[in-house]
Amino acid sequence: MITDTSEGSLKAFLKTLPQVDEVGANARAAMLATRSIKTSSKAWAIDMAISMVDLTTLEGADTPGKVRAICAKAVRPDATDLSVPSVGAVCVYNDMVGVARTALDLIGGAAIPVAAVATAFPSGRASYAVKAQDTMDAINAGAAEIDMVIDRGAFLSGRYGEVFDEIVKIKELCGDKAHLKVILETGELVTLDNVRKASYLAMLAGADFIKTSTGKVTPAATAPVVLVMLEAVRDYYSMTQTRIGVKPAGGIRNTKDAIKQLVLVNEVAGPEWLNPQLFRIGASALLNDLLLQRMKLRDGYYASPSYVTLD
């Protein structure tokens, strides 16, 4: 698609992308939000959503105990019902990667990857040396997925080459040891045109996933933003035959929101993206609501929130 990745060439390429009409994109997202997902399709969607959750804790107050607790939840989200699938990954800061990896391995969660946020998450305001070290620490501690942030300052001032080069270098560090998710922080990019440009920039630079947000900035994973990113991976596939994943994160707190995301995936990118290899949802509170709704479908009534575990 593009062989010359110099600043000028990237700029020229991004200019060839069609613009996004914000009114139209919002209308399309709103229309898809009216889809009514019931009974068997709801049951399927809930289990699919659970398997797509990147169960996340990204707080200054994180402790080894807290991380071990979410690892237990990740492997067996509902200890009373073993038909509930495990989640997609556990997502932590890089100093907790080792704790998470060990905890998961101990309790039968060897297949669940640990994702680490990196490159001076969430702001990305640090020297490249710090970002590289951040990334290497996570990989060395056993992270199989790196969630890096782009330099939004560079992007907004038009230094696309800088953004691109940084992603390329982090991708090299990841090598075949870790998948790279690139966080665009769409709440700071603001326009859907920027979301489209940043999506392409990340995909061209080697992202395995493009991710909406850090969860530290609002708005985060709004439906129109996810729509535009899904269009980007769909069109990138038709150009390159490579499927890039999408990860909305931030603000998806209940089952209804999660199912709306799956409808977007189904009708925009296509059913090929409806699996945890190509779609993840970054969330923490969401998982318990999915479990409550799953119980409701099974039992016919809503259980008390006391029946799901708080970890």
Add this chain to the structure above:
Amino acid sequence: MSQFEYAPALESTAIVNIAERYNLFINGKFVTPKSGKYFPTINPANEKVLAKVAEANSTDVDLAVQAARNAYSKVWSKLPAAERGKYLFRIARILQERAREFAVLETLDNGKPIRESRDTDIPLAAAHFFYHAGWADKLQYAGVGDQPKPYGVVGQIIPWNFPMLMLAWKVAPALATGNTVVLKPAETTSLTALLFAEVCQQAELPAGVVNIVTGAGATGADIVNHPGIDKIAFTGSTEVGKLIATSIAGTKKGATLELGGKAANIIFDDAAIDEAVEGIVNGIFFNQGHVCCAGSRLLVQENIHDEVLEKLKVRMAHIRLGNPLDKNTDIGAINSAAQLAKIKELVTAGGSEGAEQWSAPCNLPEEGFWFAPTIFTGVSQTHRIAREEIFGPVLSVLTFRTPQEAIEKANNTPYGLSAGVWSEKGSKVLWTASRLRAGVIWANTFNKFDPASPFGGYKESGWGREGGRHGLAAYLKASN
């Protein structure tokens, strides 16, 4: 289940009580027709009879016109304008309260998806009453002089594609301007008009201000030819519009005619392509393409033709055709066997004239009237499918090379109802819009309706405007 297949999500029909038979609504009461005749109305999604509806003959129409005349001279014209406005507000609020009931009934009788009747038809119908309620006591600002006067008794004949919405487009401005009404809904979609008659009773609208007579073309002709009618407002085919114009020639009757269209939807190469594709889909597949202003001719700039078509086909594969009561249905049933036959005839002509047909892959239900969303590529201006109104989910794709050529092709039609322009370049949008000979031009959107916006056609698409300030003028005469 290995794929995300949406389970049926059916809207309940429990909210609607459909009677076995419906009478005429004349002078505030439901009365048996003098004709003694009733005809069946069916659900086009399963061909089952929903109810029997009275067939008004000329005696029935005469009674309705007398009732309207009586109500006009004795009650409605004597009422202070603000009081008229109150009735309209009351009707608007009742429509909102009973919106779900209207939406379900509309979907049953018409075949359109519940998503559209629920989210578009009925909310817009209520909006028209709200909008015109506000006008009732401000008519001196309608642009028809200081003391505009109503016509008197207005005969209104509406089509089957948006039964309740077209009723609102007709009745709301007529009442706001002080006219009384004899309205005939289309024979395949009478039920929401008859439910509206109930709303008139509920709102305690004075008897005879709104009269609803049901029937087919002959009943319509009786209204048009009745000497007691002061003005005709008609929405329907250009063919019938011409007949009406001929019938009323030489009489004092006024007329507004909202007729057919063959709208050009112009996509320039600097358009927001993904949203333009949505606009194409919305332009032609909204309401199964039973839309007079549908974007039925896609004019796409030749250098992006392949890209747009590829994306359009991917998008069309996601269109969900099926039970109109399913909340996830995008495209419902064709309204009647006759309309389906007309669509099929033109589609066959398209193929035999050399255009290439592509239909979205979808299973058509066995009962009822259905047509898969279809596009024709390689269409030229001389093809019938580029000239005649198909009034179905069928899109003709043509190309152009320069903006000038787009304008030439867009205007090269006897119609002139609507058009769409897609470009992210503002100056180009304005340049194009000012050269298109059409009554409504949408920029970077399509099929957007608002009661404040006048709607109507150039050339054989009609006379006069409906909606907005311009629409009021169609129901008012300047006083001497």
